[in-house]
Amino acid sequence: MVLANPEAIGLPPGTGDDSAIEHAAGIEFLTALREGNEPEARRIILDAFLSGQSIAEICDRMLAPAFHRLGELWRCNQIEVYQERRACEVCLRVIHELRRAVGSGQANAPLALGATLDGDPYTLAVSMGEVVLRDLGWRSVSLGNMLPFETLHRAIETDRPRLMWLSVTSIRDADRFIASFNTLFDTASAWECALVVGGQAFGSDIRQRLRYTTYCDTFGHMASFARTLYTESGQ
Numbered sequence: 300m301v302l303a304n305p306e307a308i309g310l311p312p313g314t315g316d317d318s319a320i321e322h323a324a325g326i327e328f329l330t331a332l333r334e335g336n337e338p339e340a341r342r343i344i345l346d347a348f349l350s351g352q353s354i355a356e357i358c359d360r361m362l363a364p365a366f367h368r369l370g371e372l373w374r375c376n377q378i379e380v381y382q383e384r385r386a387c388e389v390c391l392r393v394i395h396e397l398r399r400a401v402g403s404g405q406a407n408a409p410l411a412l413g414a415t416l417d418g419d420p421y422t423l424a425v426s427m428g429e430v431v432l433r434d435l436g437w438r439s440v441s442l443g444n445m446l447p448f449e450t451l452h453r454a455i456e457t458d459r460p461r462l463m464w465l466s467v468t469s470i471r472d473a474d475r476f477i478a479s480f481n482t483l484f485d486t487a488s489a490w491e492c493a494l495v496v497g498g499q500a501f502g503s504d505i506r507q508r509l510r511y512t513t514y515c516d517t518f519g520h521m522a523s524f525a526r527t528l529y530t531e532s533g534q
Protein backbone atom coordinates (compact mmCIF):
# COMPACT_ATOMS: atom_id res chain seq x y z
CA MET A 300 0.00 0.00 0.00
CA VAL A 301 1.33 3.51 -0.84
CA LEU A 302 0.21 6.42 1.35
CA ALA A 303 0.45 9.86 -0.30
CA ASN A 304 0.78 11.78 2.96
CA PRO A 305 1.36 9.46 5.92
CA GLU A 306 2.21 12.38 8.26
CA ALA A 307 -1.36 13.72 7.86
CA ILE A 308 -2.70 10.73 9.78
CA GLY A 309 0.10 10.71 12.36
CA LEU A 310 2.33 8.09 10.74
CA PRO A 311 6.06 8.57 10.16
CA PRO A 312 7.21 9.84 6.74
CA GLY A 313 7.70 6.97 4.31
CA THR A 314 5.02 4.76 5.84
CA GLY A 315 3.63 2.41 3.21
CA ASP A 316 6.39 3.30 0.77
CA ASP A 317 8.75 0.46 -0.01
CA SER A 318 10.61 2.48 -2.65
CA ALA A 319 13.37 3.16 -0.14
CA ILE A 320 14.29 -0.42 -0.84
CA GLU A 321 16.05 -0.09 -4.16
CA HIS A 322 15.50 -3.32 -5.98
CA ALA A 323 12.61 -5.68 -6.60
CA ALA A 324 14.71 -8.33 -4.89
CA GLY A 325 14.89 -6.10 -1.81
CA ILE A 326 11.11 -5.90 -1.63
CA GLU A 327 10.80 -9.65 -2.12
CA PHE A 328 13.33 -10.12 0.67
CA LEU A 329 11.31 -7.87 2.98
CA THR A 330 8.20 -9.91 2.23
CA ALA A 331 10.04 -13.15 2.93
CA LEU A 332 11.24 -11.76 6.26
CA ARG A 333 7.76 -10.56 7.24
CA GLU A 334 6.35 -13.99 6.45
CA GLY A 335 9.20 -15.89 8.08
CA ASN A 336 9.84 -17.59 4.74
CA GLU A 337 13.42 -18.67 5.31
CA PRO A 338 13.99 -20.67 2.09
CA GLU A 339 12.83 -17.69 0.03
CA ALA A 340 14.95 -15.22 2.04
CA ARG A 341 17.98 -17.46 1.58
CA ARG A 342 17.34 -17.87 -2.15
CA ILE A 343 17.05 -14.12 -2.77
CA ILE A 344 20.25 -13.28 -0.94
CA LEU A 345 22.30 -16.14 -2.35
CA ASP A 346 21.09 -15.19 -5.85
CA ALA A 347 22.36 -11.66 -5.25
CA PHE A 348 25.71 -13.05 -4.12
CA LEU A 349 25.97 -15.42 -7.08
CA SER A 350 25.13 -12.58 -9.46
CA GLY A 351 28.30 -10.83 -8.31
CA GLN A 352 27.15 -8.37 -5.65
CA SER A 353 29.71 -7.90 -2.90
CA ILE A 354 28.76 -8.79 0.66
CA ALA A 355 28.99 -5.10 1.57
CA GLU A 356 26.49 -4.22 -1.16
CA ILE A 357 24.11 -6.97 -0.07
CA CYS A 358 24.28 -5.80 3.55
CA ASP A 359 23.91 -2.08 2.77
CA ARG A 360 21.35 -2.32 -0.04
CA MET A 361 19.24 -5.35 0.82
CA LEU A 362 19.58 -6.56 4.40
CA ALA A 363 19.80 -3.25 6.28
CA PRO A 364 16.98 -1.46 4.34
CA ALA A 365 14.67 -4.41 4.97
CA PHE A 366 15.27 -4.09 8.72
CA HIS A 367 14.91 -0.32 8.67
CA ARG A 368 11.53 -0.87 7.06
CA LEU A 369 10.61 -3.60 9.57
CA GLY A 370 11.46 -1.12 12.32
CA GLU A 371 9.02 1.40 10.85
CA LEU A 372 6.33 -1.25 10.53
CA TRP A 373 6.89 -2.27 14.15
CA ARG A 374 6.65 1.38 15.26
CA CYS A 375 3.33 1.69 13.41
CA ASN A 376 2.00 -1.56 14.88
CA GLN A 377 1.88 -3.09 11.42
CA ILE A 378 3.91 -6.11 12.41
CA GLU A 379 4.02 -8.11 15.60
CA VAL A 380 7.09 -8.31 17.80
CA TYR A 381 7.30 -12.04 17.05
CA GLN A 382 7.52 -11.29 13.33
CA GLU A 383 10.40 -8.85 13.88
CA ARG A 384 12.26 -11.32 16.08
CA ARG A 385 11.65 -14.15 13.63
CA ALA A 386 13.01 -11.93 10.85
CA CYS A 387 16.20 -11.41 12.88
CA GLU A 388 16.62 -15.16 13.35
CA VAL A 389 16.06 -15.82 9.63
CA CYS A 390 18.50 -13.06 8.68
CA LEU A 391 21.19 -14.36 11.02
CA ARG A 392 20.93 -17.76 9.39
CA VAL A 393 21.14 -16.18 5.94
CA ILE A 394 24.25 -14.24 7.01
CA HIS A 395 25.68 -17.54 8.20
CA GLU A 396 25.06 -19.02 4.74
CA LEU A 397 26.94 -16.09 3.21
CA ARG A 398 29.74 -16.69 5.67
CA ARG A 399 30.04 -20.27 4.48
CA ALA A 400 29.91 -19.13 0.87
CA VAL A 401 32.80 -16.64 1.18
CA GLY A 402 35.03 -18.92 3.27
CA SER A 403 37.72 -17.62 5.61
CA GLY A 404 40.91 -15.74 4.88
CA GLN A 405 44.32 -17.32 4.29
CA ALA A 406 46.30 -18.30 7.40
CA ASN A 407 48.63 -15.30 6.84
CA ALA A 408 45.79 -12.79 6.30
CA PRO A 409 45.37 -10.14 8.99
CA LEU A 410 42.99 -10.81 11.87
CA ALA A 411 39.94 -8.62 12.54
CA LEU A 412 37.70 -8.86 15.60
CA GLY A 413 34.25 -7.33 15.99
CA ALA A 414 31.61 -6.85 18.66
CA THR A 415 28.81 -4.79 20.07
CA LEU A 416 29.46 -3.24 23.44
CA ASP A 417 28.00 -3.68 26.89
CA GLY A 418 24.23 -3.01 26.90
CA ASP A 419 23.87 -3.27 23.13
CA PRO A 420 21.82 -6.37 22.26
CA TYR A 421 21.84 -5.93 18.48
CA THR A 422 23.33 -8.84 16.54
CA LEU A 423 22.81 -8.30 12.81
CA ALA A 424 25.26 -5.53 11.95
CA VAL A 425 28.13 -7.07 13.91
CA SER A 426 27.57 -10.40 12.15
CA MET A 427 27.49 -8.63 8.79
CA GLY A 428 30.86 -6.99 9.52
CA GLU A 429 32.46 -10.41 9.88
CA VAL A 430 31.31 -11.58 6.45
CA VAL A 431 32.11 -8.26 4.76
CA LEU A 432 35.74 -8.56 5.89
CA ARG A 433 35.93 -12.26 5.05
CA ASP A 434 34.77 -11.34 1.56
CA LEU A 435 37.91 -9.17 1.35
CA GLY A 436 40.16 -12.01 2.49
CA TRP A 437 40.53 -11.04 6.15
CA ARG A 438 40.48 -13.59 8.97
CA SER A 439 37.56 -11.89 10.69
CA VAL A 440 35.81 -13.15 13.78
CA SER A 441 32.74 -11.69 15.42
CA LEU A 442 32.94 -11.92 19.21
CA GLY A 443 29.17 -11.41 19.43
CA ASN A 444 27.14 -8.81 21.27
CA MET A 445 27.19 -7.08 24.69
CA LEU A 446 30.91 -7.35 25.35
CA PRO A 447 32.31 -5.45 28.34
CA PHE A 448 34.97 -2.91 27.38
CA GLU A 449 37.55 -4.59 29.64
CA THR A 450 37.46 -7.84 27.72
CA LEU A 451 38.00 -6.03 24.42
CA HIS A 452 41.23 -4.58 25.82
CA ARG A 453 42.29 -8.17 26.58
CA ALA A 454 41.25 -9.35 23.12
CA ILE A 455 43.44 -6.69 21.47
CA GLU A 456 46.44 -7.44 23.69
CA THR A 457 46.14 -11.22 23.36
CA ASP A 458 44.99 -11.83 19.78
CA ARG A 459 46.61 -8.72 18.20
CA PRO A 460 43.96 -7.95 15.57
CA ARG A 461 44.90 -5.46 12.84
CA LEU A 462 41.36 -4.11 12.90
CA MET A 463 38.47 -4.11 15.36
CA TRP A 464 34.98 -3.23 14.13
CA LEU A 465 32.37 -2.09 16.62
CA SER A 466 28.68 -1.71 15.83
CA VAL A 467 26.79 0.60 18.19
CA THR A 468 23.00 0.83 18.07
CA SER A 469 22.27 1.43 21.72
CA ILE A 470 24.16 3.40 24.39
CA ARG A 471 22.99 3.21 28.00
CA ASP A 472 25.01 5.99 29.61
CA ALA A 473 26.71 8.35 27.15
CA ASP A 474 29.33 9.78 29.53
CA ARG A 475 30.49 6.38 30.75
CA PHE A 476 30.42 5.03 27.22
CA ILE A 477 32.60 7.86 25.91
CA ALA A 478 35.16 7.50 28.70
CA SER A 479 35.41 3.71 28.26
CA PHE A 480 35.45 3.97 24.49
CA ASN A 481 38.31 6.47 24.42
CA THR A 482 40.36 4.25 26.70
CA LEU A 483 39.75 1.35 24.32
CA PHE A 484 41.01 3.51 21.48
CA ASP A 485 44.23 4.13 23.44
CA THR A 486 44.78 0.38 23.77
CA ALA A 487 43.95 -0.19 20.10
CA SER A 488 46.43 2.51 19.06
CA ALA A 489 49.15 1.11 21.29
CA TRP A 490 48.79 -2.28 19.57
CA GLU A 491 48.43 -0.83 16.06
CA CYS A 492 44.85 -2.00 15.74
CA ALA A 493 42.51 0.18 13.65
CA LEU A 494 39.24 0.90 15.47
CA VAL A 495 36.40 1.03 12.93
CA VAL A 496 33.01 2.14 14.18
CA GLY A 497 29.49 2.44 12.82
CA GLY A 498 25.88 2.10 13.82
CA GLN A 499 22.73 4.04 14.45
CA ALA A 500 23.78 5.39 17.87
CA PHE A 501 26.74 7.31 16.42
CA GLY A 502 25.22 10.72 15.79
CA SER A 503 27.59 13.61 15.16
CA ASP A 504 27.13 14.85 18.76
CA ILE A 505 28.59 11.67 20.22
CA ARG A 506 31.19 11.21 17.48
CA GLN A 507 32.71 14.59 18.30
CA ARG A 508 33.54 13.31 21.78
CA LEU A 509 34.97 9.98 20.68
CA ARG A 510 38.33 8.90 19.35
CA TYR A 511 38.52 6.14 16.75
CA THR A 512 40.37 5.36 13.52
CA THR A 513 37.41 5.72 11.19
CA TYR A 514 33.65 6.03 11.33
CA CYS A 515 31.61 4.40 8.54
CA ASP A 516 28.00 4.98 7.54
CA THR A 517 27.97 1.75 5.57
CA PHE A 518 29.81 -1.51 5.15
CA GLY A 519 30.85 -0.23 1.73
CA HIS A 520 32.84 2.46 3.56
CA MET A 521 34.43 -0.15 5.81
CA ALA A 522 35.36 -2.27 2.79
CA SER A 523 37.10 0.73 1.19
CA PHE A 524 39.00 1.43 4.40
CA ALA A 525 39.92 -2.23 4.91
CA ARG A 526 41.38 -2.35 1.39
CA THR A 527 43.81 0.41 2.34
CA LEU A 528 45.21 -1.94 5.00
CA TYR A 529 45.16 -5.23 3.13
CA THR A 530 44.34 -6.74 -0.24
CA GLU A 531 44.53 -10.44 -1.00
CA SER A 532 46.66 -9.81 -4.06
CA GLY A 533 49.06 -7.73 -1.98
CA GLN A 534 48.80 -4.84 -4.47
Ligand code: B12
Pocket residue numbers: 358359360362363366367368369370371373374383387418419420421422423424425427428464465466467468469470495496497498499515516517518520521
Ligand atom coordinates in the same frame (compact mmCIF):
# COMPACT_ATOMS: atom_id res chain seq x y z
C1 B12 B 1 15.65 -5.90 15.30
C2 B12 B 1 15.54 -4.71 16.21
C3 B12 B 1 15.57 -4.92 17.58
C4 B12 B 1 15.90 -6.27 18.20
C5 B12 B 1 17.36 -6.67 17.87
C6 B12 B 1 17.52 -8.19 17.91
C7 B12 B 1 18.84 -8.62 17.35
N1 B12 B 1 19.05 -9.91 17.44
O1 B12 B 1 19.64 -7.86 16.86
C8 B12 B 1 15.66 -6.03 19.73
C9 B12 B 1 14.46 -6.85 20.18
C10 B12 B 1 16.83 -6.34 20.66
C11 B12 B 1 15.36 -4.55 19.77
C12 B12 B 1 15.15 -3.90 20.95
C13 B12 B 1 14.79 -2.57 21.06
N2 B12 B 1 14.59 -1.72 20.03
CO1 B12 B 1 15.04 -2.13 18.27
N3 B12 B 1 15.15 -2.38 16.36
C14 B12 B 1 15.38 -3.42 15.66
C15 B12 B 1 15.36 -3.04 14.17
C16 B12 B 1 14.01 -3.45 13.57
C17 B12 B 1 16.47 -3.63 13.32
C18 B12 B 1 17.90 -3.35 13.85
C19 B12 B 1 18.90 -3.89 12.87
O2 B12 B 1 19.53 -4.89 13.09
N4 B12 B 1 18.99 -3.25 11.69
C20 B12 B 1 19.83 -3.72 10.59
C21 B12 B 1 21.21 -3.10 10.65
C22 B12 B 1 22.16 -3.83 9.72
O3 B12 B 1 21.08 -1.76 10.21
P1 B12 B 1 22.00 -0.61 10.82
O4 B12 B 1 22.20 -0.84 12.25
O5 B12 B 1 21.47 0.68 10.36
O6 B12 B 1 23.40 -0.90 10.10
C23 B12 B 1 23.80 -0.29 8.90
C24 B12 B 1 24.60 0.98 9.16
O7 B12 B 1 24.19 1.64 10.33
C25 B12 B 1 26.01 0.50 9.23
N5 B12 B 1 26.57 -0.06 10.44
C26 B12 B 1 25.99 -0.49 11.57
N6 B12 B 1 26.92 -0.92 12.43
C27 B12 B 1 28.10 -0.80 11.82
C28 B12 B 1 29.40 -1.10 12.26
C29 B12 B 1 30.47 -0.88 11.41
C30 B12 B 1 31.85 -1.19 11.87
C31 B12 B 1 30.24 -0.35 10.12
C32 B12 B 1 31.37 -0.15 9.20
C33 B12 B 1 28.96 -0.03 9.68
C34 B12 B 1 27.90 -0.27 10.55
O8 B12 B 1 26.02 -0.48 8.23
C35 B12 B 1 24.80 -1.23 8.26
C36 B12 B 1 24.44 -1.64 6.86
O9 B12 B 1 24.28 -0.53 6.02
C37 B12 B 1 15.55 -1.49 14.27
C38 B12 B 1 15.06 -0.71 13.06
C39 B12 B 1 16.25 -0.06 12.34
N7 B12 B 1 16.08 1.18 11.92
O10 B12 B 1 17.31 -0.64 12.19
C40 B12 B 1 14.84 -1.21 15.58
C41 B12 B 1 15.21 0.04 16.36
C42 B12 B 1 16.70 0.30 16.33
N8 B12 B 1 14.78 -0.29 17.79
C43 B12 B 1 14.22 0.63 18.37
C44 B12 B 1 13.71 0.55 19.68
C45 B12 B 1 12.86 1.71 20.16
C46 B12 B 1 13.98 -0.58 20.49
C47 B12 B 1 13.61 -0.79 21.96
C48 B12 B 1 13.76 0.45 22.87
C49 B12 B 1 12.19 -1.35 21.96
C50 B12 B 1 11.63 -1.62 23.36
N9 B12 B 1 10.67 -0.80 23.72
O11 B12 B 1 12.07 -2.49 24.05
C51 B12 B 1 14.58 -1.90 22.37
C52 B12 B 1 15.91 -1.32 22.91
C53 B12 B 1 16.94 -2.38 23.19
C54 B12 B 1 18.23 -1.79 23.71
N10 B12 B 1 18.70 -2.20 24.86
O12 B12 B 1 18.80 -0.94 23.08
C55 B12 B 1 14.17 1.91 17.55
C56 B12 B 1 15.25 2.91 17.99
C57 B12 B 1 14.70 4.30 17.99
C58 B12 B 1 15.77 5.22 18.54
N11 B12 B 1 16.52 5.83 17.67
O13 B12 B 1 15.90 5.34 19.73
C59 B12 B 1 14.33 1.34 16.09
C60 B12 B 1 15.01 2.32 15.10
C61 B12 B 1 12.91 0.96 15.62
C62 B12 B 1 12.03 2.17 15.35
N12 B12 B 1 11.76 2.46 14.11
O14 B12 B 1 11.59 2.82 16.24
N13 B12 B 1 15.32 -4.01 18.53
